[in-house]
Amino acid sequence: MTVPRPHLSFWERLYVPTLLNGFKVTFRHFWRTAVLRRPVTLSYPEEKWVVPEGYRGAPYLVRDQDGRTKCVACQLCEFICPPKAITVHPPGPEVDPATGNVEKRPRDFEIDMLRCIFCGYCQEVCPEEAIFLMKDYALVGQRREDMVYHLDKLLALGGVHLDPVQKWKHKAREAARQETFPVPVPPPQETHAAS
Numbered sequence: 245m246t247v248p249r250p251h252l253s254f255w256e257r258l259y260v261p262t263l264l265n266g267f268k269v270t271f272r273h274f275w276r277t278a279v280l281r282r283p284v285t286l287s288y289p290e291e292k293w294v295v296p297e298g299y300r301g302a303p304y305l306v307r308d309q310d311g312r313t314k315c316v317a318c319q320l321c322e323f324i325c326p327p328k329a330i331t332v333h334p335p336g337p338e339v340d341p342a343t344g345n346v347e348k349r350p351r352d353f354e355i356d357m358l359r360c361i362f363c364g365y366c367q368e369v370c371p372e373e374a375i376f377l378m379k380d381y382a383l384v385g386q387r388r389e390d391m392v393y394h395l396d397k398l399l400a401l402g403g404v405h406l407d408p409v410q411k412w413k414h415k416a417r418e419a420a421r422q423e424t425f426p427v428p429v430p431p432p433q434e435t436h437a438a439s
């Protein structure tokens with residue numbers, strides 16, 4: 245396949261207008277910084293960048309308002325993560341069904357922040373709303389291992405996320421009811437036949 249070369253006019257062949265356009269941007273920044281004293285840079289870390297709404301920073305795990313780990317170790321996020329930054333170790337330890345998760349939670353949950361590209365796929369795919377991209381963008385560590393965040397750290401950084409449904413609460417009650425077997429059958433409702 246032959247791609248036809250566009251025909252350039254005399255001015256386009258000079259490249260002068262394009263160069264001038266580039267200098268225009270440079271001069272605008274120079275004017276703003278040197279003359280108007282409105283620098284476009286920050287004295288980081290003394291000055292912190294105010295992160296805009298909707299910014300996708302580091303992904304962390306969250307608990308619900310009763311302190312339950314919302315993650316159920318389904319591994320969907322591990323499967324979907326493009327750079328394979330997530331490793332989930334299921335299942336977690338058994339916990340009291342009255343207070344904790346009924347089925348399972350991760351034994352450990354690792355996110356390699358050196359690999360994470362903050363794409364947000366894990367947040368999108370999570371069926372439990374257990375992982376969210378927060379606003380942290382400055383992640384530091386002295387060794388590579390420091391940049392692999394584990395379950396406790398991820399939960400501590402993620403904090404509490406209000407869960408209006410709290411399906412585990414109902415599941416816990418259901419499980420408690422089924423502790424006694426056979427499950428007591430409620431007496432039949434009396435029906436009044438129309439005469």
Ligand code: SF4
Nearest residue numbers: 325360361363364366
């Ligand atoms: S934000 Fe993207 S890259 Fe980072 S852990 Fe989630 S899915 Fe993986």
Ligand code: SF4
Nearest residue numbers: 315316318319321370
């Ligand atoms: S964070 Fe969500 S998607 Fe990932 S393992 Fe936990 S429940 Fe599944």
